[in-house]
Amino acid sequence: MTRLAERRGELIDRTTPVTFGWRGEQVTGLAGDTIASALFDAGVRVFSRSFKYHRPRGLLCCAGQCPNCLVQVDGEPAVRACMTPAEPGMQVDPINAWPSLETDVLHAVGRATPSFGMQVGFYYKTFIRPRWAWKYYEKFLRSAAGLGKLDPAHRRTERFEKVHRHVDVLVIGGGESGLEAAIAAARDGRETALVDEGLALGGRLAFCGIAAAGRAADLVAQAEEAGVEILSPAWAGGVYEGKLVPVYQGNTMYRFRAGEIVVATGVVEQPLVFGRNDLPGVMLGSAARRLVNQFRIVPGERAVVVTADDLGIDAACDLAEAGMEVAAVADLRERDEDERLAMCGIEHLTGFAPVEARGRSEVTGLVVARGSERQTIQADTVVMSGGTVAQWGLLVQAGGSVRYDRSRRVYVPDRVPDGVRVAGEAVGTERAVPAQAEAAGGKQFVCYCEDVTTKDVHLSVSEGFASLELSKRYTTVTMGPCQGRMCHRNSGLLMARELGVDPDEERVGVTTARPPHNPTSFSLLAARGYEPEKRTAIHHWHAESGAKMLWAGDWKRPYDYGGAEDETAAVHESLGLIDVSTLGKMIVRGPEAAAFLERIYPNRYGDMKLARVRYGIVCGDDGSILDDGTVARLSETEYYVTTTSSGAGGMEQWFTWWNAVWGMDCQIVNVTSAIAAVNLAGPNARTALGKLTDFDLSNEAFPYLGAGHATIAGVPCLILRIGFVGELGYEIHYPTGAGEHLWGELMGAGEEYGVKPFGLEPQRVLRLEKMHVIIGQDTNAESQPLEAAMPWIVKLDKENDWIGRYSIEWYQRRGDRFALVGFEGQNGSVPKEGAQIIGAGGMPVGRVTSSRFSRRLGKSIGIAWLPAASSEEGTPITISDPSGATIPASVRRSAFYDPEGALLRS
Amino acid sequence: MSFLLECPNCGRRPVDEFSYGGEVTVRPRSSEDERALFGYLYFKENVAGAQREWWFHSSGCREWFQAERDTRSNEVLQTAPPGGLA
Numbered sequence: 001m002t003r004l005a006e007r008r009g010e011l012i013d014r015t016t017p018v019t020f021g022w023r024g025e026q027v028t029g030l031a032g033d034t035i036a037s038a039l040f041d042a043g044v045r046v047f048s049r050s051f052k053y054h055r056p057r058g059l060l061c062c063a064g065q066c067p068n069c070l071v072q073v074d075g076e077p078a079v080r081a082c083m084t085p086a087e088p089g090m091q092v093d094p095i096n097a098w099p100s101l102e103t104d105v106l107h108a109v110g111r112a113t114p115s116f117g118m119q120v121g122f123y124y125k126t127f128i129r130p131r132w133a134w135k136y137y138e139k140f141l142r143s144a145a146g147l148g149k150l151d152p153a154h155r156r157t158e159r160f161e162k163v164h165r166h167v168d169v170l171v172i173g174g175g176e177s178g179l180e181a182a183i184a185a186a187r188d189g190r191e192t193a194l195v196d197e198g199l200a201l202g203g204r205l206a207f208c209g210i211a212a213a214g215r216a217a218d219l220v221a222q223a224e225e226a227g228v229e230i231l232s233p234a235w236a237g238g239v240y241e242g243k244l245v246p247v248y249q250g251n252t253m254y255r256f257r258a259g260e261i262v263v264a265t266g267v268v269e270q271p272l273v274f275g276r277n278d279l280p281g282v283m284l285g286s287a288a289r290r291l292v293n294q295f296r297i298v299p300g301e302r303a304v305v306v307t308a309d310d311l312g313i314d315a316a317c318d319l320a321e322a323g324m325e326v327a328a329v330a331d332l333r334e335r336d337e338d339e340r341l342a343m344c345g346i347e348h349l350t351g352f353a354p355v356e357a358r359g360r361s362e363v364t365g366l367v368v369a370r371g372s373e374r375q376t377i378q379a380d381t382v383v384m385s386g387g388t389v390a391q392w393g394l395l396v397q398a399g400g401s402v403r404y405d406r407s408r409r410v411y412v413p414d415r416v417p418d419g420v421r422v423a424g425e426a427v428g429t430e431r432a433v434p435a436q437a438e439a440a441g442g443k444q445f446v447c448y449c450e451d452v453t454t455k456d457v458h459l460s461v462s463e464g465f466a467s468l469e470l471s472k473r474y475t476t477v478t479m480g481p482c483q484g485r486m487c488h489r490n491s492g493l494l495m496a497r498e499l500g501v502d503p504d505e506e507r508v509g510v511t512t513a514r515p516p517h518n519p520t521s522f523s524l525l526a527a528r529g530y531e532p533e534k535r536t537a538i539h540h541w542h543a544e545s546g547a548k549m550l551w552a553g554d555w556k557r558p559y560d561y562g563g564a565e566d567e568t569a570a571v572h573e574s575l576g577l578i579d580v581s582t583l584g585k586m587i588v589r590g591p592e593a594a595a596f597l598e599r600i601y602p603n604r605y606g607d608m609k610l611a612r613v614r615y616g617i618v619c620g621d622d623g624s625i626l627d628d629g630t631v632a633r634l635s636e637t638e639y640y641v642t643t644t645s646s647g648a649g650g651m652e653q654w655f656t657w658w659n660a661v662w663g664m665d666c667q668i669v670n671v672t673s674a675i676a677a678v679n680l681a682g683p684n685a686r687t688a689l690g691k692l693t694d695f696d697l698s699n700e701a702f703p704y705l706g707a708g709h710a711t712i713a714g715v716p717c718l719i720l721r722i723g724f725v726g727e728l729g730y731e732i733h734y735p736t737g738a739g740e741h742l743w744g745e746l747m748g749a750g751e752e753y754g755v756k757p758f759g760l761e762p763q764r765v766l767r768l769e770k771m772h773v774i775i776g777q778d779t780n781a782e783s784q785p786l787e788a789a790m791p792w793i794v795k796l797d798k799e800n801d802w803i804g805r806y807s808i809e810w811y812q813r814r815g816d817r818f819a820l821v822g823f824e825g826q827n828g829s830v831p832k833e834g835a836q837i838i839g840a841g842g843m844p845v846g847r848v849t850s851s852r853f854s855r856r857l858g859k860s861i862g863i864a865w866l867p868a869a870s871s872e873e874g875t876p877i878t879i880s881d882p883s884g885a886t887i888p889a890s891v892r893r894s895a896f897y898d899p900e901g902a903l904l905r906s
Numbered sequence: 907m908s909f910l911l912e913c914p915n916c917g918r919r920p921v922d923e924f925s926y927g928g929e930v931t932v933r934p935r936s937s938e939d940e941r942a943l944f945g946y947l948y949f950k951e952n953v954a955g956a957q958r959e960w961w962f963h964s965s966g967c968r969e970w971f972q973a974e975r976d977t978r979s980n981e982v983l984q985t986a987p988p989g990g991l992a
Binding site: 240241242244257621622649652653656657660661663670801805806807809810813 | 907908909910920921925927933934935936937940943946947948960962964968969970971980988989
């Protein structure tokens with residue numbers, strides 16, 4: 001079709017055609033077109049099928065408010081065609097229509113069988129019987145409902161971001177008032193941002209002719225000159241506590257914190273309620289004006305306008321000027337004939353209300369009436385303007401309230417909270433909207449999103465849903481994509497009429513405004529957070545050496561280097577090296593450092609000799625085990641503390657919290673990322689390490705549980721002689737900067753012994769052979785040390801108070817109920833971690849927390865919780881594996897491998 | 907929850923920079939009074955109104971401080987270093 005002559009305010013670029021796919025066919029529009037305007041220009045009138053009745057629907061608002069033009073674009077469902085620019089190559093498809101937009105089976109069924117009328121409550125009432133049939137009904141109903149299809153195989157390739165922003169003033173709405181407010185604020189020296197959802201700034205100015213477009217351009221230029229940051233098109237998603245406003249623009253979610261918020265969201269033009277008011281060809285006055293003024297498209301050949309205020313008259317003039325025949329303007333108001341209409345030669349039928357639209361799949365005319373006088377006007381376009389409703393949703397979300405203004409018959413802002421202002425027509429227009437007489441004929445839609453008719457509202461009232469909030473939950477009016485923008489006013493008025501009350505009665509009232517204020521894509525809500533993976537200083541060596549990396553808390557760690565069993569064997573037989581840089585590391589230093597640790601740990605640390613290291617657990621005040629690690633005494637006033645990898649952050653908080661309570665004279669410094677750590681373990685550890693240091697590593701000079709400062713390969717190190725993996729071992733802590741250097745030197749020194757790097761999996765097997773507990777795997781939030789086989793570490797005879805002491809004293813008085821023990825599988829099969837241990841009568845009495853097959857020992861081993869009463873050494877137990885197998889096992893109360901610890905001390 | 911909290915060291919920041927540490931409580935000094943011990947461990951006051959509580963500025967200075975907050979409105983009445991609430 002041909003467009004109207006070029007004019008100021010149009011959005012299209014006539015020199016650049018844009019071709020995209022619509023239902024598999026090529027459609028060509030112009031750059032600047034929306035999907036909707038390009039399709040309309042190409043002759044498309046039916047854009048979708050309605051939610052419930054599958055009725056054909058065409059363009060209604062052209063402003064992103066109504067559900068009529070929701071389409072599927074490149075696999076993304078529920079895209080608003082009237083707000084989305086047409087782009088070359090995009091594939092657009094209709095939703096909710098089967099087999100096609102023209103012939104929809106569900107619509108045909110609804111027409112042929114009036115009893116299938118699917119009034120409100122239809123689903124609840126119909127598909128409840130017979131009950132067994134629901135599973136069949138459900139399949140059908142699910143495929144019939146919804147706003148598009150998600151492609152489970154679809155993968156998004158774009159990135160979505162979150163950005164934090166702070167401004168003095170955030171103006172929401174870029175119409176005349178919003179722009180003026182932003183200009184004033186910016187000229188006042190305040191940092192100001194303005195958000196507008198429209199395709200063009202200026203609000204109504206953007207689509208109301210040349211003069212208005214000029215005024216809009218002038219205001220935008222002034223705003224830019226004043227330094228207003230303009231985000232457009234962008235959507236304010238809501239107003240949250242602390243004046244937080246999420247703003248969505250493209251693939252970015254801005255989290256705006258504003259000193260002051262200006263709600264300049266303006267008004268939304270309302271539909272009128274009459275028979276078949278949803279036929280394609282029935283559109284709002286603002287929609288018709290957008291087509292004419294922004295896209296230079298004439299909506300049809302002959303129009304009839306029905307209006308409740310002057311906006312309809314403005315629309316009629318625009319259409320006439322665009323060369324369209326305007327048959328008449330039916331005006332709900334009793335008033336003198338409008339001069340502008342007279343000049344254009346348009347008949348002005350005052351005091352006339354719409355009764356019903358004519359037509360089957362597209363509109364062919366409109367019946368209007370004044371009392372008993374009826375007129376049928378032939379037209380292919382019905383333009384309706386039912387007055388406007390202020391958009392106060394964001395104001396209410398910000399903590400404000402609205403009240404009903406009887407004289408104006410609209411809701412207006414009442415209480416406006418501190419730091420929030422309302423500007424422009426959002427305050428409530430002066431234009432009064434006359435009451436609409438009861439219409440007739442055909443379905444009269446109150447809500448386009450959910451196909452709610454006047455009959456449904458009537459029915460819901462007669463069934464006892466006699467308030468708007470209740471009726472909303474039954475009929476789902478205001479709950480669709482428009483979120484009440486197109487239906488709240490009309491449903492409220494209708495409700496009031498049904499109930500015979502004023503619209504401001506409490507039971508009519510308003511529904512609650514909640515975020516999101518606009519349709520929001522899940523991709524934006526799930527935008528990238530700020531939780532990067534943590535890597536150790538030796539990460540690249542692992543990656544280049546074929547390590548299988550896995551998540552361990554926030555860290556990426558090697559699972560193994562391709563041969564877990566060989567790596568395990570290397571540690572037992574010769575030498576292995578593992579990166580344990582992820583361990584939490586803290587320095588506790590100060591005159592009261594020793595006293596502080598005595599209060600934090602159940603174990604003793606005040607009596608420790610210098611250059612020694614001791615194992616310890618940390619308990620909560622309820623006696624539960626929070627974490628474990630080692631504590632080395634470096635001097636009278638300085639301790640080096642390690643924690644589990646995942647517990648590093650939590651333990652720093654825990655330590656500093658208690659010191660905030662006690663105010664002791666010591667400092668706690670988290671050095672986790674400053675210090676790298678590796679564990680060199682195996683029978684050849686001493687000789688290999690000796691090649692790189694002058695430090696005396698002999699068993700006499702540096703025995704088990706020693707801690708010493710040494711220079712290894714030129715790097716200042718702290719060596720802890722501990723044995724998590726059960727062989728002679730040196731845990732070496734050193735500056736992160738030397739991470740790969742020292743690792744490489746140690747691998748070189750171990751080469752002649754066949755040293756192997758080992759990952760987490762071999763370490764899990766090695767520690768299990770020693771029955772060393774992993775906090776969080778073998779224990780949970782209820783585990784306390786007496787039951788978790790660690791009473792030796794709890795010094796109830798310490799003279800001082802310590803965290804968890806009173807609870808553990810209470811547990812000791814109560815006696816143990818459960819016990820954490822080892823077990824050996826009797827037939828070699830390994831139960832799954834989490835498998836249940838069953839007792840008499842097949843009832844579960846315990847569970848497996850760790851299990852592996854130990855090649856070294858040639859048997860299946862594990863750790864499990866059992867009732868304390870049946871946890872003696874050698875007790876036979878029965879494990880019920882999730883695989884269905886039953887595995888006999890027997891209890892072991894000491895380490896499977898080297899129970900005396902002779903190897904560790906050698 | 908998106909209110910702002912005044913860290914005594916860093917100033918006003920969004921609440922998601924902080925970790926909540928619970929109500930300010932007083933530890934019992936023995937295990938003899940079980941009622942007092944279990945009350946301290948498991949029963950929170952959970953007041954509807956002004957509450958004194960611990961906060962840790964985990965994405966900032968990593969220091970603990972105390973705040974008095976109205977649990978009904980999330981209005982933060984005052985904040986102070988440990989023990990410094992008025």
